[in-house]
Amino acid sequence: MADQNYNPYGAATGANCFKEAVCINAGRIYDSCSDKDCLEDLRVYFTDVTQPVIDNAQSIKVRKVEILNVVMDVECVPFNKGFYSVDMTFYFLITMDTYATQICGTPVTVQGLSAFNKKVILYGSEGSVKDFSSVDACKFLNGEDCAIPSNCPTARVQVVDPIVLASKVCECPKPDCDCCGTATAIPETMNCVFNGTFVTGEAGRYVYVSIGMFSIVQLEREVQMMIPVYDYSIPDKECTASDTACDPCELFRKIKFPVNEFFPPRLAELDCDEDPNI
Numbered sequence: 001m002a003d004q005n006y007n008p009y010g011a012a013t014g015a016n017c018f019k020e021a022v023c024i025n026a027g028r029i030y031d032s033c034s035d036k037d038c039l040e041d042l043r044v045y046f047t048d049v050t051q052p053v054i055d056n057a058q059s060i061k062v063r064k065v066e067i068l069n070v071v072m073d074v075e076c077v078p079f080n081k082g083f084y085s086v087d088m089t090f091y092f093l094i095t096m097d098t099y100a101t102q103i104c105g106t107p108v109t110v111q112g113l114s115a116f117n118k119k120v121i122l123y124g125s126e127g128s129v130k131d132f133s134s135v136d137a138c139k140f141l142n143g144e145d146c147a148i149p150s151n152c153p154t155a156r157v158q159v160v161d162p163i164v165l166a167s168k169v170c171e172c173p174k175p176d177c178d179c180c181g182t183a184t185a186i187p188e189t190m191n192c193v194f195n196g197t198f199v200t201g202e203a204g205r206y207v208y209v210s211i212g213m214f215s216i217v218q219l220e221r222e223v224q225m226m227i228p229v230y231d232y233s234i235p236d237k238e239c240t241a242s243d244t245a246c247d248p249c250e251l252f253r254k255i256k257f258p259v260n261e262f263f264p265p266r267l268a269e270l271d272c273d274e275d276p277n278i
Contacts, residue, residue: 018228027220030153031122034216038165043173044094044112044207045186047196053110055204057098060169061107065162065211066093068113068193074152074219077121084124086155086217090116091190092162094209113190113198114209124153124219131222153219162211170206 046054054060068091077083092114097107128151186198 018230020229021226022229023224023226025222026225027154028223028225029218029220030125032216032218033120033122034214035120037116037118037213037215038210039116039162039213040210041208042092042114042116042211044096044114044209045198045200046110046112046203046207047194047198049196050110050112050194051199051203053098053108054169054207056100057108057169057205058101059099060167060207061097061099062164062167062209063095063097063109065164065209066095067091067159067161068093068190070157070159071187072155072157074124074155076152080121082123082126083121084153084155084219086120086122086219088118088120088155088157088217090118090159090213092116092211093193096167096207111194112207113186113194115186116213118215120217122217122219125221127151127153127221153221156218156220157215158218159213159215162213164209165212166210168208170208173202173206 070091071089073087074084075087077085094112094114095109096112097109099105099107130151186200191197
């Protein structure tokens with residue numbers, strides 16, 4: 001579709017005036033949902049290198065939890081036209097300090113892996129068009145991507161690093177823990193992040209963590225849309241020089257004084273910025 005020059009208010013005279021309407025390809029979000037999940041007693045898996053450290057640990061302290069990746073699969077919901085199920089598997093990188101004797105001793109830092117499955121159903125509209133591009137054709141001929149294009153919508157998830165709520169070390173696994181059936185739940189590609197092979201069966205000691213997670217899931221489709229164009233985006237800010245030839249004191253003078261670091265906000269000020277309904 002060609003660009004269409006259209007301006008009901010006459011010729012544009014300023015940078016903020018509507019000049020023309022153009023057609024672009026963009027992802028339109030048809031449905032989305034937000035959620036906060038409390039994940040209790042997730043088992044932390046360790047490799048054959050770090051599992052002996054856990055077996056000899058008397059206590060642990062989780063430093064942080066990061067999200068390594070989220071694997072998603074989108075499928076049609078039977079008898080519900082336009083609705084799709086989004087199956088997600090979250091993989092968490094958990095960094096913790098282990099203490100062999102007491103909490104005041106010298107800790108040994110190890111990393112483990114946890115996984116969590118989540119499923120949502122969202123509306124993704126209908127479509128029977130398969131999208132091809134010259135970039136995809138080159139990847140197909142080079143053997144980089146041999147997958148057949150699908151007309152399902154694209155799922156996206158936005159998530160922040162989880163909050164650690166609790167952690168514990170157990171001598172035996174939980175009764176509802178399928179320790180022998182979780183070996184296939186950890187992809188082999190995760191071995192490139194960790195040193196060694198994961199111990200998914202019986203172990204000397206087991207670590208469980210409880211975390212809180214906030215996420216937003218979206219279903220979108222690539223569509224053509226008409227948007228108003230005002231002007232080209234030209235930066236009006238000069239780049240700050242940072243090479244050694246510049247005066248370092250002059251560069252330091254351009255940095256604002258960190259008032260908030262010396263005067264932290266009070267509780268009343270924080271409450272004013274929060275929504276009381278959350």
